[in-house]
Amino acid sequence: MSDPQAWIPGDPRSRPTRENILSGLRGTDSGGADLVQMLTPEGVRVRDERFEPYAADVDVAALKDLYRDMVLVRRADREGNALQRQGQLGIWVPLLGQEAAQIGAGRALAPQDMAFPSYREHGVAWCRGIDPTDLLGIFRGTDNGSWDPIETRSHLYTIVTGNQCLTATGYAMGQLFDSRVGGSPGDTGTNEATMCFFGDGATSQGDVHEGFVWAAAYDAPVVFYCQNNQWAISVPLEKQTRVPLYQRARGYGFPGIRVDGNDVLACLAVSRWALEECRSGNGPVLIEAFTYRMDSHTTSDDATRYRLADEVELWKLKDPIERVRVNLVREHGVEPEFFADVDAEADALAERLRAFCLAMPDPPPDRIFSEVYADPSPQVEAQKAEYLAYHASFEGGE
Amino acid sequence: MIGVRQEFRLPDVGEGLTEAEIVGWQVAAGDTVTVNQVLVEIETAKAVVELPSPFAGTVGELLAEPGATVQVGTPIIAIETAGGPAPGDEADAGAKIGEAGKDGRIATLVGYGPRQGTARRRPRRGGGAAPRSPSAPPAPPAPPGEPAAARETTAPNGSAHPNGERVPLATPPVRKLAKDLGVDLRSLAGSGATGAITRDDVRAAASAPAEQAVPAGGTTAGAPAPGRGGSRREPIRSVRKATAAAMVSSAFTAPHVTEFLAVDVTATMALRDRLRGTRAYAEVKLTPLAFVAKAVCLAARRTPEVNASWDEAAGEIVYYDHVQLGIAAATPRGLIVPKIRDADTLDLAGLAGALGELTATARSGKTPPADLANGTFTITNVGVFGVDTGTPILNPGEAAILALGAIKPAPWVVDGELAVRTVCQLALSFDHRLVDGEQGSRFLADVGALLEDPGLALTW
Numbered sequence: 028m029s030d031p032q033a034w035i036p037g038d039p040r041s042r043p044t045r046e047n048i049l050s051g052l053r054g055t056d057s058g059g060a061d062l063v064q065m066l067t068p069e070g071v072r073v074r075d076e077r078f079e080p081y082a083a084d085v086d087v088a089a090l091k092d093l094y095r096d097m098v099l100v101r102r103a104d105r106e107g108n109a110l111q112r113q114g115q116l117g118i119w120v121p122l123l124g125q126e127a128a129q130i131g132a133g134r135a136l137a138p139q140d141m142a143f144p145s146y147r148e149h150g151v152a153w154c155r156g157i158d159p160t161d162l163l164g165i166f167r168g169t170d171n172g173s174w175d176p177i178e179t180r181s182h183l184y185t186i187v188t189g190n191q192c193l194t195a196t197g198y199a200m201g202q203l204f205d206s207r208v209g210g211s212p213g214d215t216g217t218n219e220a221t222m223c224f225f226g227d228g229a230t231s232q233g234d235v236h237e238g239f240v241w242a243a244a245y246d247a248p249v250v251f252y253c254q255n256n257q258w259a260i261s262v263p264l265e266k267q268t269r270v271p272l273y274q275r276a277r278g279y280g281f282p283g284i285r286v287d288g289n290d291v292l293a294c295l296a297v298s299r300w301a302l303e304e305c306r307s308g309n310g311p312v313l314i315e316a317f318t319y320r321m322d323s324h325t326t327s328d329d330a331t332r333y334r335l336a337d338e339v340e341l342w343k344l345k346d347p348i349e350r351v352r353v354n355l356v357r358e359h360g361v362e363p364e365f366f367a368d369v370d371a372e373a374d375a376l377a378e379r380l381r382a383f384c385l386a387m388p389d390p391p392p393d394r395i396f397s398e399v400y401a402d403p404s405p406q407v408e409a410q411k412a413e414y415l416a417y418h419a420s421f422e423g424g425e
Numbered sequence: 426m427i428g429v430r431q432e433f434r435l436p437d438v439g440e441g442l443t444e445a446e447i448v449g450w451q452v453a454a455g456d457t458v459t460v461n462q463v464l465v466e467i468e469t470a471k472a473v474v475e476l477p478s479p480f481a482g483t484v485g486e487l488l489a490e491p492g493a494t495v496q497v498g499t500p501i502i503a504i505e506t507a508g509g510p511a512p513g514d515e516a517d518a519g520a521k522i523g524e525a526g527k528d529g530r531i532a533t534l535v536g537y538g539p540r541q542g543t544a545r546r547r548p549r550r551g552g553g554a555a556p557r558s559p560s561a562p563p564a565p566p567a568p569p570g571e572p573a574a575a576r577e578t579t580a581p582n583g584s585a586h587p588n589g590e591r592v593p594l595a596t597p598p599v600r601k602l603a604k605d606l607g608v609d610l611r612s613l614a615g616s617g618a619t620g621a622i623t624r625d626d627v628r629a630a631a632s633a634p635a636e637q638a639v640p641a642g643g644t645t646a647g648a649p650a651p652g653r654g655g656s657r658r659e660p661i662r663s664v665r666k667a668t669a670a671a672m673v674s675s676a677f678t679a680p681h682v683t684e685f686l687a688v689d690v691t692a693t694m695a696l697r698d699r700l701r702g703t704r705a706y707a708e709v710k711l712t713p714l715a716f717v718a719k720a721v722c723l724a725a726r727r728t729p730e731v732n733a734s735w736d737e738a739a740g741e742i743v744y745y746d747h748v749q750l751g752i753a754a755a756t757p758r759g760l761i762v763p764k765i766r767d768a769d770t771l772d773l774a775g776l777a778g779a780l781g782e783l784t785a786t787a788r789s790g791k792t793p794p795a796d797l798a799n800g801t802f803t804i805t806n807v808g809v810f811g812v813d814t815g816t817p818i819l820n821p822g823e824a825a826i827l828a829l830g831a832i833k834p835a836p837w838v839v840d841g842e843l844a845v846r847t848v849c850q851l852a853l854s855f856d857h858r859l860v861d862g863e864q865g866s867r868f869l870a871d872v873g874a875l876l877e878d879p880g881l882a883l884t885w
Contacts, residue, residue, distance in 0.1 A: 109461045113479040114436025327439045329472030381460070422548045 058317040059271065061285050065292040068345040070353025081296035087359045093134065093291045094351045095369050097126040100150040101348065102373035103159040106380045107166065111326040115384050116166040120147045124289070124321030127347030128254045130154060131294020132316070135302055136222060139215040142181040143195035143223045145188070151224060155181040159376065160383040169390050189229035192238030192251065195221050199242065199249035199310070208248045209308035220305035221249040228259025230275070231267050239279045248305035250298065251313045254288060256320035261333040276313035288318030289347040319345070392418045428507065431480045432500035433464070438474050444496050445469045447489045456484045464502060482506035595622040605757070606631035607659045664759030675821045679735070679856040683816040684865055688873040689837050691847045696879050705774055714806050715777040716876060717829050721804060722748050722769040723882055724871035730864045731825040732801050735856060742859050751800035751820055752780065754787040762803055762820060763787050763796045808832055814850040824860055827872065828852040
């Protein structure tokens, strides 16, 4: 007779004890048998038969580039966090711990693909050529996003949880209707895909469900890229689902893959495969990048109030950057100078970010009216004129 | 290089927090610190967080004791930097957090809560004589002897508008209501708790009879009428304008005759109740109007003059093969008269279905212009407003129009005895140029007879 209190992973009636968590049985520390992994936490390159072809071209130079990407976005992320703590930003949404999941997916995107981020995808933004300084306006409250979604092929950040899944699905359906899918290989105009980024918390939202339903019904070329970081603010994954998230895809009628979200190589390979599927008309696909949010949900949150430090310590051993560094040193003999150079570059980026933030001007009063409609609207024009006149009515005003 | 003393003020590390407790310092006076080095741990209502240093230099002084609760914006540490302004200060970013800049404005960096005693409002330019919004209508000149400033003080329940008018307090739904009803909020005094204008205020203003405020040759056109309880002026637009033009044209071209007939519709209503229970009518809303429409089509066959048109230019009377039946509909945009095409070819269910569709389309404002043109006969159902009858004005170009009054129980003589029957009044206006009293009367009597005894339809 088993102890009714015993922790049975996957059984909602049992709860993990402190000992279970310490010994790594909580279920959040391991992705299970289906997890796609190519680089172990110890930095050992392992083969994955199915996805190996999608990482075949990643030589040492490419791996170094991925390492550099991850270090730079982490550094920018930490600077953003510090700027919030110093009163320069209203809020910051940290990506700490999710660098591999974002860089792997971001580097798999082709220029003609379209990305729909949530609000944490600073790494994806980096891969789409959006400078980290462009992220600051949103978090300083001076802008709603300053990059051109058409030019960068990356939608603005979406704050409403999961909402971008609807937009992304609609966009992908448009790609299909416009015959931008399934063309002859190499023709970028007819080989497009959409990638939609969201977290485990978003999977409990109706928007994500609706996106899945529509994408499945229309075979929309969209990769649903769920970064399962185990925590929806303070709600753990086991309170949101009774099956692993990637298995949900089967219910909608498309494939779901769970990838080690802290393994940049596996994230890259699986994302490349999924995007290929979509570009050739076999979409949609769900990817669950199994990762961990190392920091709080945002700077307004205090994760120590609801999760144990032991769990965080466990995940530190699975750090996405460290395993690449170890692999580069052990299997490719990369010299320390490379890592020092990347660190110096990261510090320079952080300094540039800080200087930019401190010097950011307030937006002019008419900024709020610009880029609202493609064509001028008489109502908006009238409101703008009234608002500017109000501003001008103050002494010392513009 | 001379060291510069920089102060780090307690930021709002959450969203809208006003204070925090100093948990413990991780640096002491004299320590060298770098940018982003952790200085102190603080606890807010939401979280315990570490604050990284925004400056590099030497700690000069700790300005808050551990355990102390500090207001957001208060300096907590002074750091001597190596000299020269801190990064960002030399830029046009202007004043540091919370300080007044050259232009007198408080630097309002994100997250900084209000601080007592330091917030200053920028003064407005010269009293009420602010520059006008280019889009706003010109403000009325101040009455002589009244100082401009005094006019603003007469606005207790709103802020001053750039052009001197007050912008009244009202919630967005009330503003929408006022817009829909054409009520100018600036003409109202609010009766709400804080002087805000309420729904009732707007409704009262909308239903108040418009005064004939403008005397002949009045000079106040374009300006709001002075005083309270006055009138409001509204530009004549689209549907109103079209209605006016049509009515004037009709009333002054076609000599109108109106005849009335009270009808016992008990049998028709009973038929309606029977039909409603049948499968053929399960999907349609069978209204009395549908029966009237059917009766009109049947009767028009016997009196083609009512389904005709006077062509003055050609010197001809046009008799139409089919009835293009207009139904007058009150919509939020005003009166419109969409048509049921070839209504005489439809059976009762078809007419009922067409009526439902056409009124729904009209109410939602989606009637296409083509549906409004080329009618040959119109029915106006004034009964839905609870009135007994009226003298309808012809739709221009048509020969007749029938008004259907309210259907209600009324005393009625049946076989020489008084009985309670379901009765309604019909009023037919016709163009006397092409319809004589004889044809008009016959047509109206036919419609009445069919409604009184629907079985008659079998005999025609």
